[in-house]
Amino acid sequence: MSNILLKAILIANMLFAVIIVFGERKRPLAALVWLLLLLFLPVVGFVVYMFFGQKLLTKRKFRLKREDDVRRGKIIANQHRQLVSLQDSSEDESANYLGLTRMNLLQASAPITLDNEVLFLVQGRDKFAQLLEDIRCATRFIHVEYFIWRDDELGQQLMAALTEKAQEGVEVRVIIDDWGCKLTPESLFQPLRAAGGKVYRFLPITLNFVFNANYRNHRKIVVIDGCIGYIGGMNVGVEYLGHRQHQSPWRDTHLRIVGPAVASLEARFLMDYIYVSREEVELGERYLLSDAPRLGHSPIQIVSSGPDSTEQHVKQGYLKMISSAYESINIQTPYLVPDDSVLEGLKIAAFSGVDVKIMLPGKPDKKLVYTVTMSYAGELLEAGARIFLYDGFLHSKAIIVDDHYLSIGTANMDMRSFMLNFEVNAFIYDREKASEYNAIFYKDIAHSRELSLAEYNSRSAWSRLAEGVCRLFAPIM
Incomplete structure (x- = not known):
């Protein structure tokens, strides 16, 4: 009996090895990690791969979603492309980011919208x-979309507000990620459903679809009446109000946008909603306003990416910003696990004399990922970048280049956000707003300590070993 079981495990391992080789052919390092895991831990590796590694089995699922996105995205892009001609800009500084706007428009189907008002919300209570x-x-x-929605004081308060509006006849639609809300009971959403609201879980994890666990909807979007939009790093939970003492203060960034860019956020929500609900929603003037309020002056592109895309659009946006920098790159991210292209881009920028500053949490939430983060931080320190550790937990995802333009959204500076998560970021081409957020960045530096290369090199032998081992698994974290 034991021999039969052993043979079955070996056959299963060989089968999954073939799947890995074909499914991860564009990511040889990730393929190597999975193969080593299956080789040295056959049973554990098999189970872990079933939950987190399958890619070919989701190919058709995401192909169908991609076709939905492309079909509707073309309609939306055609509706918005008339808003601006990128060639008409006469500002000298626009040359710094014209290539980025073109790439986002042509590759990510992200129209550029003008006259947006942007408010930075850096405290959960204010947001x-x-x-x-x-x-x-x-x-x-x-319309509401969140990765995490906890059944706590904040989650209940927000749900009560949505339920009250649904009772008044306002359309309320909610998307939550099934993995992010795995501990959130359905009873929390029942009053909203009873009032006529609609709530759907993104890629539910069941015994038939355990492979869904690897692909998470990390987006955080709210759109109200087509006029006001929210995007950023904050989920729904009291920790975002600073209620986790061991990680306090909790620092994050969210945007409140009023203007034409809200239609792009709404389009992103609707494409996700149609996918999870299979409800045909008309992509017309009711939701995608052509006469949105124009209260500001910020040009914005809303860029999405995910495992359903053929390209890593947000990562490519980050990489284009990094490669275009002349003077400075300021980054905030809770996790620093870049792929080779982004890592080399940051190192080349530092080698070229660009002032590269990266802010990380001083109080991490994920020990293993933080160990890998410090490994990459050390490599960047050696290249001349500066690393700052915030005195608390930093969950903000931001990059500011040359005090001219910036991107804020849901994507971390890590491979999971680049390749596996569904993400969305706002790219803002406004020197005034870039300067405003840089002021926030330097205020955060006042509450951080700089990690020197000497301090990093003085870490223990155990820390060096842990970093080396954990970094082997960076592509699948």
């Missing part, structure tokens, strides 16, 4: 107070 006020003022629809 959710403003969001609840905007929800109370909604008259037509509220």
